Amino acid sequence: MVDIKKITAKNMTDKEFFFGHKACAGCGGSLAVRLAMKVFGEKTFAALPAGCMSAVGFIFPQMAFLNNAIISTFPGTGSMLSGMRAGLDALGFHDTHVVGFAGDGGTADIGLQALSGAIDRRDRIIYICYDNEAYMNTGVQKSGLTPYGTKTTTSPAGKNLSGAVTHKKNLFEIIAAHDIAYAATASVGYPQDYLNKLSKAARVKGTSYIHIYATCPTGWGISTETSVSLAKEAVDCGLWYLAEYENSTFKINRKLTKPELLKEHLLKQGRFKHLKDEDIKVIESERDRKWAQMMEKWG
Amino acid sequence: MKTQMSKQKVFISGDEAVALGVRLARPHVISAYPITPQTIVVERLSEMVEDGSLKARYIHVESEHSAMSAAMGASAVGARAFTATSSQGLLYMAEGMHYASGGRMPIVMMNANRSLALPWSIFGDHRDSLSMLDSGWIQVYVEDAQEALDMTIQAFRIAEDAAVLTPFMINLDGFILTHTYEIVDIPDQSKVDSFLPVFKTPNKMSLEKPKSMGFSTSPADNMEFKYQQHKAMLDAKDIIHSVDNKFGEIFGRSYGGMLDSYYCEDADYVLVTAGSVTGTARIAVDNLRSRGIKAGLIKLRYLRPFPDEELRAAAGDVKAIGVLDKDISFGYEGTIFTNVNSALAHLSIRHVSINFIAGLGGRDISIKDIEGIYQDLEEAVTVGKDKSFAKVRYVNMGVEIDG
Numbered sequence: 001m002v003d004i005k006k007i008t009a010k011n012m013t014d015k016e017f018f019f020g021h022k023a024c025a026g027c028g029g030s031l032a033v034r035l036a037m038k039v040f041g042e043k044t045f046a047a048l049p050a051g052c053m054s055a056v057g058f059i060f061p062q063m064a065f066l067n068n069a070i071i072s073t074f075p076g077t078g079s080m081l082s083g084m085r086a087g088l089d090a091l092g093f094h095d096t097h098v099v100g101f102a103g104d105g106g107t108a109d110i111g112l113q114a115l116s117g118a119i120d121r122r123d124r125i126i127y128i129c130y131d132n133e134a135y136m137n138t139g140v141q142k143s144g145l146t147p148y149g150t151k152t153t154t155s156p157a158g159k160n161l162s163g164a165v166t167h168k169k170n171l172f173e174i175i176a177a178h179d180i181a182y183a184a185t186a187s188v189g190y191p192q193d194y195l196n197k198l199s200k201a202a203r204v205k206g207t208s209y210i211h212i213y214a215t216c217p218t219g220w221g222i223s224t225e226t227s228v229s230l231a232k233e234a235v236d237c238g239l240w241y242l243a244e245y246e247n248s249t250f251k252i253n254r255k256l257t258k259p260e261l262l263k264e265h266l267l268k269q270g271r272f273k274h275l276k277d278e279d280i281k282v283i284e285s286e287r288d289r290k291w292a293q294m295m296e297k298w299g
Numbered sequence: 300m301k302t303q304m305s306k307q308k309v310f311i312s313g314d315e316a317v318a319l320g321v322r323l324a325r326p327h328v329i330s331a332y333p334i335t336p337q338t339i340v341v342e343r344l345s346e347m348v349e350d351g352s353l354k355a356r357y358i359h360v361e362s363e364h365s366a367m368s369a370a371m372g373a374s375a376v377g378a379r380a381f382t383a384t385s386s387q388g389l390l391y392m393a394e395g396m397h398y399a400s401g402g403r404m405p406i407v408m409m410n411a412n413r414s415l416a417l418p419w420s421i422f423g424d425h426r427d428s429l430s431m432l433d434s435g436w437i438q439v440y441v442e443d444a445q446e447a448l449d450m451t452i453q454a455f456r457i458a459e460d461a462a463v464l465t466p467f468m469i470n471l472d473g474f475i476l477t478h479t480y481e482i483v484d485i486p487d488q489s490k491v492d493s494f495l496p497v498f499k500t501p502n503k504m505s506l507e508k509p510k511s512m513g514f515s516t517s518p519a520d521n522m523e524f525k526y527q528q529h530k531a532m533l534d535a536k537d538i539i540h541s542v543d544n545k546f547g548e549i550f551g552r553s554y555g556g557m558l559d560s561y562y563c564e565d566a567d568y569v570l571v572t573a574g575s576v577t578g579t580a581r582i583a584v585d586n587l588r589s590r591g592i593k594a595g596l597i598k599l600r601y602l603r604p605f606p607d608e609e610l611r612a613a614a615g616d617v618k619a620i621g622v623l624d625k626d627i628s629f630g631y632e633g634t635i636f637t638n639v640n641s642a643l644a645h646l647s648i649r650h651v652s653i654n655f656i657a658g659l660g661g662r663d664i665s666i667k668d669i670e671g672i673y674q675d676l677e678e679a680v681t682v683g684k685d686k687s688f689a690k691v692r693y694v695n696m697g698v699e700i701d702g
C-alpha cells in the first residue's frame with residue numbers, strides 16, 4: 001500500500017463536515033461521524049438510515065452535512081450505498097467515497113441483509129456502524145447489540161429479569177465471515193486507532209466495514225463529560241476490543257489491560273446500576289470466554 | 300434475440316419486449332430480484348449487460364427492498380435507474396416506493412401483475428399494483444407486447460420530465476402478457492436517443508453542488524412537500540399526452556394518452572377495463588355491435604394520475620357503465636370501480652354502474668364472459684328503474700353482492 005501521511009489529531013483538517021446538528025452533548029455517534037468525514041473529505045457521498053445521526057442531521061431546512069448525504073430507509077443502507085456507487089461509477093465519478101453511517105440496530109438487525117448483499121458483491125463502499133448498544137432514536141429499546149444485563153425500555157430490570165438476557169451479537173465476525181476486504185472495530189475512546197482505520201478503509205478497493213463503540217450519555221445514563229473516557233475504559237476492561245480483519249486474517253490491536261475495572265466501569269452507568277454481583281459474574285465470564293477465544297485464534 | 304424476423308420486427312414475449320425497451324432507454328443502473336413472472340426481464344437484461352449490448356451496471360441485490368433502495372441510491376446521484384418485480388416482491392418494496400416518490404426519484408419499474416398470497420398463486424390479477432395505488436407512482440397498464448416496449452421508452456421521458464420527477468410503474472398482466480409471444484416492432488436506437496435525452500435533474504447529489512437529500516420535516520413544512528408531489532402527478536397528465544403524441548410522430552404509434560376508447564361515441568353500454576383483458580373485450584364489442592347492440596369500451600391506460608376528465612368526456616352520456624376489476628378491496632368493491640364512480644360523481648346525471656370482479660388469481664375471462672357483462676348492464680338499466688340491483692358481481696361464480 002502506498003505510504004500516505006498519517007492523519008492525527010494534530011494535523012487533521014479544521015474543516016467541519018458534520019456540524020450544527022442536534023445530537024445530545026457528549027454523543028459518541030456524532031463524534032464518530034465527524035472524525036470519519038475529516039478523513040474522507042468533500043468527495044464523499046454518505047447515506048444514513050433512520051436513527052439518531054440522520055434524525056439530528058437532516059431537519060429541513062437545516063442540513064448538517066457539508067458533503068453530499070442522504071437518509072436511507074432503515075433496512076436499506078447497504079443497498080442504497082451500492083446504488084450510489086454504481087451510479088457514480090456509471091457517470092464516471094470514480095474518485096469518490098461512498099460511506100454509510102448506521103446505528104447498531106440499523107446494522108446488526110434490520111439492515112444486516114442489505115449490508116450482507118453489499119459485502120457479497122464486493123462493492124467499493126465504506127460502512128461505519130456506530131454502536132451505542134440500543135435503538136436510541138426511538139427511545140432506548142433493546143437491539144441485537146445490546147449487551148447482557150442492559151436496562152433498556154424494552155428490556156427492563158425488575159423482579160424477574162436484570163435487563164437484557166442475551167449477549168451482544170458477534171457482528172464483527174459475521175461481517176468478516178463474508179471474507180470482506182477490510183473490517184475493523186474501534187472506539188471513540190481511542191481516536192487515533194479509529195483515524196488509522198478510517199484511512200485504511202478509504203484506500204480499500206472492495207468493501208470495508210468499521211464497527212465503532214459509541215457512547216450515548218442519554219441512553220446509557222452517563223454524564224456527558226465521561227463519554228470519551230468511558231469508551232476508552234470499555235476497551236481497557238475488555239467489554240469491547242480493538243481488532244482488524246485484513247487479507248483474511250484477524251488481528252488484535254490492543255491487549256486486555258485492566259480487566260479488574262469491569263465492575264466499577266459497569267456501575268458508573270445508569271443502564272447497569274441495577275446489576276447484582278451474580279449478573280456481573282455472568283458478564284465477566286462471557287468477557288473472559290470471548291478474550292480467551294480471541295487471543296487463541298487471533299492473538 | 301434468435302427469433303428475429305426482419306431488422307425491425309421480432310417475435311417476442313411481453314417480458315422480452317420490456318427488456319428490449321429498457322436497453323433502448325440506456326439506463327445506467329439496473330437492480331432487480333427475480334420473481335415469476337418477471338424473471339425473463341431480468342434474465343434478458345443480465346445477458347445484455349454480459350454481452351456488452353447494454354452498458355449498464357447490473358446490481359444483484361439480495362431482495363426487492365434492496366432493489367428499490369439501490370435504484371434510489373443510483374437515482375440520487377443522477378443516474379437513470381430501472382428495476383422490475385411482481386406481487387410479493389412489489390409489496391416487499393412498499394417502503395421504498397413511497398420513499399422514491401416522496402424523494403422525487405424518476406425510477407422506472409416494470410411490474411408483472413400477479414395475485415398476492417395467501418393462497419399462493421403465480422398467476423395474474425391486479426391486486427399487487429392496486430394495493431400500491433397510493434404510493435405516489437405513475438401507473439400505466441399495457442395491452443400488448445408492443446405497448447409494453449413503447450411504454451418502457453415513454454416511461455423514462457415522462458418520469459424524468461422536470462415538471463414530473465415521479466417514479467413510473469409499467470404493469471403487464473402476468474403470463475397473459477409477460478409470457479405470450481407477439482410480433483413487435485423494435486424502434487431505431489438513434490430515434491430513441493433523440494426522443495429520450497440523457498437524464499438530467501437538479502434533484503441529485505453532485506460534487507459541484509453538494510446536497511442533503513431524504514431529509515425530515517416538521518409538521519410546519521411537510522404538507523408543502525406532499526402538495527408539490529400531488530401537483531407534479533396532476534401535471535404529469537399533460538406531459539403524458541405530449542410525450543405520447545411526440546412518440547407517435549417519431550415512431551408512428553401512439554396510444555391515446557390517459558385512456559383509449561373504443562366505439563364510445565354513440566354507446567349505450569360501456570365497459571371499463573385495464574390491461575390485457577381489453578383485447579378480449581374489443582372482440583366482444585365487435586360481436587355485440589354486429590348484433591346491433593351499442594356497446595363501447597374504455598381502456599384506462601393510467602390509473603395514477605387518474606383520467607377523470609377523460610373518463611367523463613368518453614362516458615358522459617351512456618346508459619350504464621360496467622367496470623371490470625381484477626381486484627377486490629375486501630369489504631367494499633373493486634378499486635378501479637371506486638375510482639371510476641368517484642370521477643363520474645362529478646357529472647349531473649347518475650349512471651347505472653356495476654362492478655364485475657373477474658380474473659382473480661389468473662382465472663380466464665372469455666369473450667362470452669364479457670358479452671354476458673354487457674347483457675347484465677342492459678338488464679340493469681331495465682330492472683334498475685324500479686328495483687335495486689347487485690352492484691358488485693363475481694363473474695363466472697354466480698355470486699352477487701348487494702351494494
Ligand SMILES: Cc1ncc(C[n+]2csc(CCOP(=O)(O)OP(=O)(O)O)c2C)c(N)n1
Binds near residue numbers: 051052107132135
Ligand atoms: C422499517 C422501520 N422500522 C422501524 C423504524 C423506527 N426506527 C427509526 S430509528 C430506529 C432505531 C434506530 O436505532 P439504531 O439503528 O441503533 O440507531 P440509533 O438511533 O441508536 O442511532 C427505529 C426502530 C423505521 N424508521 N423504519
Ligand code: SF4
Binds near residue numbers: 025026029216
Ligand atoms: S440519544 Fe445518544 S446516540 Fe442519540 S444523539 Fe443523543 S447521545 Fe447521540
